Amino acid sequence: MTISRRALLGTTLGAPFAATLLPLASPALAQVQWPSRPVRVIVPWPPGGSTDVLARLLSEQLSQKLGQPFVVENRPGAGGNIGHDAIAKSNPDGHTMGPVTVGGWSINQYLYARLPYDPEKDIQPISMHWELPNVLAVPAAHIPATNLRDFVTWAKAKQGGVNYGSPGVGTTPHLSGAMFTSRLGINAVHVPFRGAAQTIPALLGGDIDFALDNLASYVPTIAGGQMRALAVTSAERWPTLPDVPTMAEAGVPDFVVTSWCAMAFPAGVPAAITQRAAAAIKEVSETPAMQERFLRTGARALYGTPEEAAARAARERPMWREVVQLSGARLE
Template structure:
């Protein structure tokens, strides 16, 4: 029997120690962030800004992969088929994570069991906007009183049946307590065009997309669907001051696949938080009317679960189905 030399033993021990280190090395190759919307939109801009900073911090290229279609299902399915090693991540909104599973009878993945929230990136409240020539009421309380005095006679536009903006309108209708007529459009842009023209009197829109028209005076913002005022619309109250408990916030989060090693999740979380705290991101948040979401990672599953319940109830009340 040939006994190993001392040098061989040392080399073998070194290799044994190095193997776990190599296995734990992250990232070991370029990373990919899937975005369920086309390039140039709000979610894409946020994903690219975060991706650039993660690339610098992690020492690997971060590629943004836009996979629009089917309300985010196309990106979600591609993500679900990737490896749970942290090299592929998903930037997703409440629509993909919380709303779609209530809208669709069947989905090729389950965001509850397949995906894991790693970090919240930003949030924007939805905002109630009106055409002041059609609905001249200067305050939210007066608008609510007008709608209650004219049941079934006030229409509201939306970005389409089952969209977050439609469901927000349905939550508003339920909170006001009288019938309103939903007018669906093929997206937020054509709905806003008709709002400005006076063809539809009111709608909910994302704060970032509504701001130019509000600031230009074409439409009036009467309430934000957040718990507090937003710096982008000083003086515009939360809708909850008139309709208690009303809340509709469009958040964007970074998700990994369930089964991703904990050290990888921890590093992604830490570097993402560091990126969001930088001066460039602070400027982006201000310019795009984003608000930060400093929720600890340990609290994110409960947050997502609560949001899922909120939007499931809104889908059920609206009767909307996507298939």
């Protein structure tokens, strides 16, 4: 256990030794307890958003489970790219990780003219972390339709087309809105906002007609009756909104679009550490308490192997590439 002793010292004075030794000594580390010192969890989004809150929930559990603090560090900016890049460029010793959302894995490479990192090569998935669906929400006071079919008929008939809101260009709500309106032939204008906190008042005030936005922020107003949920974009009905049909049930087949997130290391972390981290995430995430806690914030806690996460990222890339092209979004 000499290495872990030294690594423990590393938090104070022995850092230079530990830092240079760790990558070299990685085969030996496979048998060694991970983590041997505090782990930085780089969250590429500002404090308070879903990604941040869920990462903090997981970090707290992992700290308790593994006996080392998991310290959340927010590195927001550029659609998550700054934080994703920070994860990709960090030292691959297993002591820096972070949640990377579907944008970071499968969308941003088609959206941005250039990315500072390569999602297929520079980041190593550990395990799935969570997913949440989008919900098609309309303001009850302004839209007569109570089901998706009626809504589509109403939208097609509306003079001058309809307006849909999103939390910004290139976000999954924008892209799924573009996919929805083009697939059903609805004449629609995309109105970007800075987030659901702006979109919801605009919906309730009747300025825009619908949004296909991340479900979590809409639950209060849906429960309160001001907003009507016409469909969710997950494959199955969502536990907290059991009365709302899926897109397929509502008559739009083949429309499964969820926002998801997987924890990631920088590429080059020894497989043994990655496996161990994945196992730890599974252990804390599969407990009913954790599942329940995630559901309340609007997301479903996921877990799994690194390979599963990589496969999902790869599987969704063609779809997002097509949708990005369709929406015409292009960012620098």
